[in-house]
Amino acid sequence: MTHMDLDLILQQAIDEITAASDLKTLNDARVTWLGKKSQIIAALKSLGQLPADERPLAGEKINLVRQKVQALLEERLAELNAQKIAEQLISESVDITLPGRCQKIGTLHPVTLTRNRIEKIFMQMGFASVTGPEIEDDFHNFTALNVPPLHPARAMQDTFYFADGSLLRSQMSPVQIRVMKQTPPPLRIIAMGRVYRRDFDLTHTPMFHQIEGLMIDENINFSGLKGILTQFLQAFFSKDVTLRFRASYFPFTEPSAEVDVACQSCEAKGCRICKYTGWLEVLGCGMVHPEVFHQVGIDSERYTGWAFGAGLDRLTMLRYGLTDLRALFENDLRLLQQFSGVIE
């Protein structure tokens, strides 16, 4: 093969490879110029026919052309691959602002959120969460709580009754009584659940939720009660709320107190929410009355204890800025959906 022949082959290969616009054409070009039947490979095979002294030079020349074609093929292949990916990327682009396809997320009822939050706070302090029946007897709901049948405090709560004399618990305290009867002190419990009173207006529903807490040990006192309720309410509202303890009366605790927090919407200046008093009543508490200890067989000389009770619904309203208690039990999905993603 002559010089001229080789140059011509090279030129033709270059033209063809450069012109290849897709992988198939490029592959055809590879077969044409470097395949088993190609002129270049044929030339290499025919080297043996040359005189021995011409072979090295001729071989070198042919190999040079082969390498050039080879390099060109690879270069073009890379180009075409890159081009293909680029096209793929363009064709696969989406409008990333289109909304994701999904099921939505549901919600927990706000009262449950409050309940969970309070449970966590008291769990941190080693309290156990306990439950009890909602249909109670007179003894556990009243008598054991130092409210015997002919007691003026019976009129403080209007209770729902059944024909057999049993009743719907009007407070969570019967649960405390049941635990105290069963478990010897020291005790550290909270009880949360549904309670019932015959009341229905803007601020009362015939069913609502309460939390009650009870701690009994040998060194429990009123000062510690103030301490733990301060910690609880500050943890619950996640801020340094100001508390006010007012003397009050509950048959089952003595001394008893109502606890107010400084109104947060007016910073205790007085507004519609706090009825212009600057304070919001959030819970009642006191030292367990010796008569209650007597009823459940706990030595009131050795042990002292405190108890408190609060409305979960009221705490929910304060935390989430709800103004109508009744809305909590209407279950309007548009209201519930506002709590989407809230976890406690």
Next chain:
Amino acid sequence: MKLSELWLRERIGSHIKLADLCQKLTLSGLEVESISPVVNHFSDIVVAEVLTVEPHPEADRLQVCTVFDGDITVSVVCGAKNVFAGMKAAFAKVGAVLPDGMKIRKAKLRGVVSEGMLCSASELELAEKSDGLIILPHDAPVGTSLREYMQLDDHVIEILITPNRGDCLSVDGLAQEISALISCTLSSLMIPEITPTQNHMLSVVVNEPDSCPRYVGRIIRQINVAAVTPLWLQERLRRSGLHTIHPIVDVMNYVMLELGQPMHAFDLAKLSGDICVRHARSNEKIALLDGREVTLNTNTLVIADQIGPQAIAGVMGGQFSAVTADTQDIFLESAFFQPQTIIAAVQNYQIASESSHRFERGVDPYIQKIAIERATQLILEIAGGEVCPMVEVQYDAQLPTHKKIILRSARLTKIIGLSISSETVFDIFTRLGFTARVIEAGWEVQVPARRFDIKLEIDLIEEIIRVYGYEKISPTSIVAHLQTNRLFESSQLFSAIVATLVAKNYHEVITYSFIDKKIQNLFDATLSPLELVNPMSSEMNVMRTSLWPGLIQVLQYNCNRQQTDVRIFESGNCFRQSTEQFVLAGLVAGSVLPLQWGVAERSVDFFDVKGDIENLLLLSGQSLADFSFQPLDHSALHPGQAASIYLGKHCVGRFGLLHPNLAKLLDLKGNIYLYELDVALLQKRVLPQMKELSKFPTVQRDIAILVDKSIPVEQIQATIFAVGGELLQSLTLFDVYQGAGIPLNKKSMAFSLMLQHVARTLTDDEVDNFMQNVYSVLQNVHAAELRSMT
């Protein structure tokens, strides 16, 4: 309790600001609920004298008066019938502003000039209605501002008195309390002993000394029937929220407000013979002052004469012997009734009165004579009369005594958590009117009998801390023994279920535990629900036996507000035959997914909801194979789409499509799926125990078969599992088909089987044989025809 600030201030020697006083009361347990002015604002109204009264020349109903207001004499046209020459009246001068904002101007009324207005009580908002002008006392100084004269710069303080503090239901009691709280002097009332002028007496017999340890009575005769209650007394009653009724009744009420002793006045002429305090006899009746007639119980204490009961003791008098406008002679009663007796009567007859309110909480057992003297004094002032001697029946043994209670200083410190100095404690007792004596352990305290709330050492501790001030006790951190509460697997299950439901777009709802009996019956006519004796309304009269009615109501509420895609759940107790069962229930209606692009809209169906339920069941840690769904016959559910859910032998839930009849009845559209799970029965939460994974490759094979339409897939799966043994790692149904190309009454089902050996690689032959075996068993057991096997 409501009362006038000025009345209270008469008794306490302090100029403490009203706001400070109320704050003090509130913090010490007597919560001040409101403070309001005793009258709305008005101006330029003075005491004036009516000099002359002439008929109006042009109008029959009007009169022309000349009125002297202290400065000038003016002509005033007046329509009131009770105007008379020489009267002292409340006069609004020209320029005066009335409480309703009306301004008084000089005007011509039917041609006569009127320069001002003579006022009635209702015009000044001192009464709801009034008949004619206010007639001021004859000695009212002309020209004085009415506000000053009637002491209208006063406030009504409304205090919430807790049931333990009956002693504070009077001006006297509150003054005593305030003097202890703010450490001020008390000015006591001067009540003279009155010498009788006549000697008539009714003899009094008390049959029930336990209920009535003291009864004091007195006759007053020949009172002036024309007497009227003086303005000052009317005003004090009004400021305490009581109406003026009759001078004698008004005095009874006044003394009750002042001293806390409820009293009653009988018309002596209506009483026959002597007074007996006894239990009612069977079938005795009494017509009460409030118009009700009641048949008395034989354990009710009554005040009776020879004929029958004239009053339910301490609660309410009878109509027959009540004081009227014609009454001349009266019999006054001032007694001490035991609280329990009165509570029983109030509960029995559902009657309450100002009197019973006080007796229930405890009246000072030592003030009956004082009260009757005070009432006598006031009656003489107002209506005159001849006073007769007091009758007194007293049983010392039954009278509450002044209690002696020991307070140990160590106990005081233990309860409060803070040491209060001995001097402070002693001082507080003294201020409260208790007599304390220092003893080695602490104090021996004598408590007045009027303090019914103080019986135990703890009651004294409360008094100390209350008067000392809760705010002075600083909060401390409790020191306690660290103890953990065990985390039970069972308690984790419920929160996992709830979290899963929330992740699946369920909203938690809370509905009332009591529902309408009619709705309850629609959902379950077989269970008779627990009925409330005193429900809030007929819509809340029985305890729910299922959560479904509540969920349906939430659905209705939201559908009415254009919210039709509803996925909700509730957890709570159901009340079934006196047991409380904790149940979780769900309701799904509307679209399976929220409306969105790229997903065809589709209504939720049985299997969408079943998938949710299966996910919940899996949270128990058990496999789906442990559960079975069995056909359920339930009145609220579609018979062809209803299932009981079993875990082994226990039914743990129910699920199905709301029956179309019920949906129609409740006016609900579209398919509504309901389910409920008895969480307690699921609570055997199984912890996964790790199994080693096989290192050898898995083989996937599919088989499609044709079987009778009626064969439940569960049976076919059970058959395959039985054949599969250890090799079969999983079995997935991936297609169910009926229709074109499939004979009627047949269905095609395709399963994917995953095979794996723990110890070696499976050969093709082995797998082929396995699949062949599966098919032949299906053929034998279910008459299955093979469609394909790959």
